[in-house]
Amino acid sequence: MTSPSPGGDLNTQVSWAIVGIAVTVLAVFTLAWTGGTLGSGLTGHGWQGPPFGLSTVGRLASDGPGQLWPGTPPAAVYGGMLALLVLLALPCALVARYFFHRAGAPKGLAGRRELAAMCPKGIEARARELRPTLKGREQLHPDETGNLLGDLTPNGPELRSSYEDVELDLMAPRAGKSTGIAIPRVLRAQGAVLLTSNKSDVYAVTRGEREKEGVVWTFDPQGIAHSPRAMWWNLLGECHTIEGARRLAGHFVASVNDDTAKKDFWISAAQNTLTALFLAAARGRASVADLLGWLADPADRTPVDLLRDAGLVAMAEQLQGTVRGAVETRDGIYETARQTVACLLDPEILAWVTPQPDLPEFRPDVHVLGTDTLYLLSKDGGGSAAGVIAGIADATMRAGVVAAERMGGRLDPPLTAVLDEAANVCRISDLPDLYSHFGSRGINVVTLLQSYRQGARVWGEMGMDALWSAATVKLLGAGLDDADFVQKISTLVGQHDVKTPTINRGKEGTTRSYSFRQEAVLPPDKIRALPKGTALLLATGIRPALIRLRPWYKEPGAGAISAAAKAEAAAITERAARRLTGVSFQKPAPAGPGSPYRG
Incomplete structure (x- = not known):
């Protein structure tokens, strides 16, 4: 469209300048006249003001307020003017701030209205539908209604996901995964907790608070937190069925196979052999040490x-056919199988999965019904106990599914599973297939990865695509450097119309026309340059939104948590020093209110 420009020539510009000056003078005089009269009246010197005219403007400028408000102290007049200025400036500033924030917010992203289901009222209503124990209660704590994601930019409100959502978070190292996601999820969890990690930071911050809720189980076979061995888990406990044995064998195979979608002959054959050996050990009441002996001697007929x-x-x-096959083939299969379970050759790791008469046994079926916490810590790389970590994590989440089925379909309170560094220390090969199923059972899974490509390296392109599709909530944080992936995200976020003015000057004056073009809401370079502490929220059925994460150290009560974290970090350092000097650890049993393991 075309419209005449108000500043088309010099005369028009001068006219508008005069109008602007006149309006400004009138506004200032009105403020001074009203404020002076207000100050005079409130101090008891009368409400009669000077005439409202141009003569008063000149007298006020030359003689001051003494001649215009006789008998009124100048301080009272100026005080009234100042008070009125403040009263008018405050709402104007709030309105200006509102429009400034709206102008600064990226156009084309979801707003408060579109995210109503994730705002406090909407998420509370959803929580009452999902959790029968909340029905009939008038007041609910926000953490009982859902998982805190962050605050909608630029000025809120806070957004939460429901307990039937499953979450996938992609962020670069030191972009806020631990402080803004993992730690808050553990601290705010309502039911049992499962956490995997290859560092001790989340453990140190959250342990003290979780001890107030129930038993804290620390599975630390490689000394990440240098925790004394105070528990054991039966590695063969889930292997009495072919399915359970095959799943455990798959976890060990996945720990050494970067892409589970691409298994060569040796990997597949090793998994079949391990399945048979795990099944034989579980059914025959043999130990893990016996199983390692069978692997070392393929001619041993005991498992058959x-x-x-x-x-x-x-x-x-x-199994007998594998043993009686060609020697080269048999030895290749057994050597591959030995490599997958090589971590069990370490007696320190083996002790954590071998019955210990003087220590309590961790039982996943009991854990998921309470408010206890399980920390699964392991290094990545060579010698990693990732296969064991994946096995116990999988057993715990599967126990949650069984418990949910017995409860009528959903765990209440929900089980929170934070799979930090999932691609390194918790490679559950069929996690993409199980993801959506977990959400429907009240198992709130949060998977943290450094990039999309890291997940594809573990689960394959198809597996990572399935995991991406199954996640109902996705957070994309700072430091995503994969150009292809960032371009795809920019496409998913979409485009919006941009209004572009064009000025045409001619003999008859100046006209202005407008045209519209499509522009990406968030170009790839802006997605890559997301500031630390912010994230792009992709929720099913809702346009993308930009949120600010809520780090644990900025929340109420952070001081006490920080003090406890420093004490725990100091204890970790002391335990590390003792281990280096060869001082043995005392092995305390887990303690906690109402624990079925106590005594």
């Missing part, structure tokens, strides 16, 4: 005999 005694003839025949 145990499988036959258990009635698993087909499995026994398959």
Whole structure:
């Protein structure tokens, strides 16, 4: 469209300048006249003001307020003017701030109205539908209604995901994964907690608070937090069925295979052999140490005999066929299998998965029904106990599914599973397939990865695509440097119309026309340059939104938590020093209110 410009020539510009000056003078005089009269009246010197005219403007400028408000102290007049100025400036500043924030917010992203289901009222209503224990209660704590994601930019409100959502977070190192996501999730959890990590920072910050809720179980076979061994988990406990044995074998295979979607002959054959050996050990009541002996000596017929005694003839025949095959093939399969479980050759790691008469046993089926906390800590790289970590994490989440089915379909309170460094220390091969199922069972899973490519390296492109699709809430933080992935995100965020003016000057004056063009809401370079502490929120059925994460150290009560974290960090340092000097640890049993393991 075309419209004449108000500043088309010099005469028009001068006219508008005169009008502007006149309006400004009138506004200032009105403020001074009203404020002076107000000050005079409030101090008891009368409400009669000077005439409201141009003569008063000149007298006020030349003689001051004494001649215009006779008998009124100048301080009272000036005080009234100042008070009125403040009263008018405050709402104007609030209105200006509102429009400034609206102008500064990226156009084309979701706002408060579109995110109503994730705002406090909407998420509370959803929580009452999902959690029967909340029905009938008038007041709910915000943490009972859902998981805090952050604050909508630029000025709120806070947004939460429901307990049926499953979350995938992609952020670079030191972009706020621990401080803004992992630690708050653990601190605010309502039910049982499961955390995996390759560092001790989340453990140190949250341990003290979680001890107030229940038993704290620390599975630390490689000394990440240098915790004394105060528990054991039965590695073969889930291997009495072929499915359970195959799943455990898959976790060990995945720990050494970067892409589970691409298994060569040796990897597949090693998984089949491990499945048979795990099943034989579980059915035959053998130990993990016995299983390692069978792997070291393929000619040992004990596992074949145990499988036959258990009635698993087909499995026994398959294992025997592997043993009787060509020597080169048999040795290749067994060597591959030995490599996958090599971490169990470390006696320190083996002790954590071997029955210990003087220590309590961790039982996943009991854990998911309470408010206890399980920390699973392991290094990544060579010698990693990732296969064991994945096994116990998978057993715990599967126990949650069974418990949910017995409860009528959903855990209440929900189980919170924070899989930090999932691609390094918790490679559950079929996690993408289980993701959406967990959400429907009240198992709130949060998977933290450094990049999309890191996940694709573990689960394959198709597996990572499935994980991405199954996650109902996705947070993309700072430091995403994968150009192809960032371009895809920019496409998903979409485009918006940009109004572009064009000025045309001619003999008849100046006209202005407007045209519209499509522009990306968030170009790839802006997504890559997201500031630390912010994240792009992608929720199912809602346009993307930009949020600010809420780091734990900026929340109420952070001082006490920080003090406890420093004490725990000091204790970790002391335990590390003792381990280096060879001083043995005392092995305290887990303690906590109402624990079924106490005594």
